[in-house]
Amino acid sequence: MTLVDTADTAARAYLGALKLLAGSQRNGYFRQTPGGTAEIVTGAPFPSLNGIVAVGLDPSADEIAELAASPRLNEVAWTIHVRGDDVDPRIVGVAGRHGLTGSMPLPFLVRPLTEADAADVPTARRITGADSIAYQRTMAAGFEAPEPLFTIFAETAVVELPGASGYLVEVDGVPVATSFGVLVGDQVGVFNIAVPPAFRRKGYGRVATAAVLKDAYAAGARTAFLHATPDGLPLYRAMGFELAENWTVFAAGA
Structure with missing residues (x-):
């Protein structure tokens, strides 16, 4: 399988992970077009987890425009994600008409898994709903942001999603890193790698990922x-x- 093929499969799995997250929320919403473009509302206070994601290599500007007009997006801060650096000017126009005038590249990385990945990770443990407070607090510290912003990631409905796994890395009983994985078919998405400033440069991010x-x-x-x-x-x-490709993210901004 070529890197392009691997990236294509992984991109669709990423969309599947967002579908699971949206489905875990009372007011979540997910709708996908035949062309591989989806409207996603998770309700999370992060624009990157709400909006439009186009995972096709030749996304339709018309489909993106249709989904971007959804009234559901008026209730959240949102973004448009498109694969690649060279974006159709019509899509740029759609983003601009909705106030998403800033754009940035977002690296999308992939990696084959092997038997070596089965090695034990003794300082990391899989969390349950009972660990929600410690998990949320550690993640917030790692991202250097207010704790309430991360409530959604510590909810039992998310932590115990089928195929999802949250982790705390602990040293002498002290949480030093978080991570989250979502299994979609034979693909796993890696999310929420967070290490509080006091514990950085010690390899804990690597442990959380492992x-x-x-x-x-x-x-x-x-x-x-x-x-x-x-x-x-x-x-x-x-x-x-390995860097498979960059995605372009359109967000509110100058």
């Missing part, structure tokens, strides 16, 4: 995917993730 890969491999996953921030990119590259 915990996701370990359980996912045991459950049948053979490819992992993730979107990387600039700070996280060196870690993931060192762990064997």
Whole structure:
């Protein structure tokens, strides 16, 4: 399988992960067009988890325009995600008409999983709903943002989603990192890698990522995917993730 094929499969699995998240929420919504473009409302206070995601290599500007006109998007901050750097000017126009005048590249990385990923990760443990407070607090500290913003990720409905797994990395009983994995077929999405500032540069982000890969491999996953921030990119590259492509994200801004 070529890198393009791997990225295509992983991109559709990413959309499947968002569908699961939206389905876990009382007011969540997910609608997908035949062309592979979806309207997603999770209700999360992060624009990247609401809006339009087009995972086809040749997305339809008309489909994006139709979904972008949804009244549901008036209730949330939202974005448009399109694969690739070279975006159809008509899609740029749709984004602009909805006030999404800022754009940025978002690296999409993939990695094959092997038996080596089955190695034990002793300092990481899979959480349950009973760990929600510690998980939310550690994640918020890692992203250096207010705790209430991360409530959705610590809800029992999300933590215990079929195919989903949340993790805490602990040292001497102190939580030092979080991670979250979502299994979609033989693909696993890696999310919410967060390390509070006091514990950075100690390898805990790598441990948190490895915990996701370990359980996912045991459950049948053979490819992992993730979107990387600039700070996280060196870690993931060192762990064997390969840049498959950039996505373009349109968001509110100048």
